[in-house]
Amino acid sequence: MTEVASPAAIRRARERGEAGGATRERNEREILAAAEKIFAAHGYRGASVQAIAEAAGLPKSNVLYYVGSKRGLYVRLLERMMARWNALLDDISVDDDPAEVLEAFIRSKMALSRRHPEGSRLFAAEILAGAPFLQEYLSGELRGWVEERARIFRQWAERGLMDPVEPVWLIFLIWSATQHYADFEAQVLGITGKGELSDADVEQITAFLTRVILKGCGVTPREA
Amino acid sequence: MTEVASPAAIRRARERGEAGGATRERNEREILAAAEKIFAAHGYRGASVQAIAEAAGLPKSNVLYYVGSKRGLYVRLLERMMARWNALLDDISVDDDPAEVLEAFIRSKMALSRRHPEGSRLFAAEILAGAPFLQEYLSGELRGWVEERARIFRQWAERGLMDPVEPVWLIFLIWSATQHYADFEAQVLGITGKGELSDADVEQITAFLTRVILKGCGVTPREA
DNA sequence: AAACAACCTGACCAGATGGTCAACAAGCTC
């Protein structure tokens, strides 16, 4: 039984928690970045391992040597993106200031869309396809998170800190408005005529969204 | 006598004695509907003529007989969607009531997303892919339309009818918020736990968006 | 330098891809 480089060997290595060689790390990073771009643009079916390999500057066989399979690569990217997402979902409490929380929410979501546009689009493509890989996450973890926030939003409304709007629609509004600048980047750039959005543009948009949404929900920034 | 899964639709048509042009019309309609669904879910690359044919209940050859090529079919669908889009872009003037115009804008866009969710997702997939077929439309026709509206919004702001927000971001906000319920339907359903959004749900969402956005922009409905 | 693991890749495979085509069936007009 020859123990040549094989998926099994890789799995063993990873399970052993070996601080992967520098080569492996570099190549995997390259492959993940390339794959995120291709999957984001063409969806799971539309992406080809060949195209990913070319974008990563490697032969197809080499890509498969590292990632095992197209499906595994896709799942891994999805998980990475969900991890980024979860990272910014800090807890809030009824005693927090609604204005602060909502602004932080908008800002962090906007930053995520900006820092990882390909990841955002990857997520969008997955949802467009009917969320075949994420159904569980959506109706489980994420749903719980939304309900938790919704409860707090309702309490704020009861205390007169904001209008009694349906919190779930509010969360969707913030998600969609921020996600838009990653997912529909091509449209945004085409219409504005810009080659790309500058930091200043993004700051302006963030300020606009914060202003409109907070005011629209009757949330007034706390006085100093 | 073909014994293979003969499309029920065609047999029905034949039995009813529907003639010539009617057959073409019926089959094309069936094909376009099936193709819209498949392209919407998997994007241009990810969609296969085979899958479209199966969804339409026809042999692949027959589909190609009617539509010529995959590319042609895709372009045709895109054009049909742009036509629907253009149909609701009526002109507005500075003398119109901002509240009425914005509400009508939100409502009609929401209705479009609801009436043609597959078309909306098809559009989204095209933009995700970098808008290879729509670049011209975006930076031409659509851009002009946005600028025209923007001019009027600014005039309203000057007249004190609304806050001086950047009109382009406002338009994007409305687009994204409404588009969301078509494009991210799988997410919305997963999180809300519903099987589908009822008319009442949609009405509630529309009312929410209208309320928040109008208030957020300092637009007050005109007094009677 | 020997041994061994990690890394690399061209050749190959079965199946799917978009598209063509020849042959035939069904309808319509005269």
Next chain:
DNA sequence: GAGCTTGTTGACCATCTGGTCAGGTTGTTT
């Protein structure tokens, strides 16, 4: 029913698909 248009479809083609594999090179450890 002849003649023509339209509709229908299985067989076929070159190319691409995800994935395997044998056999090689490189790097590290002893």
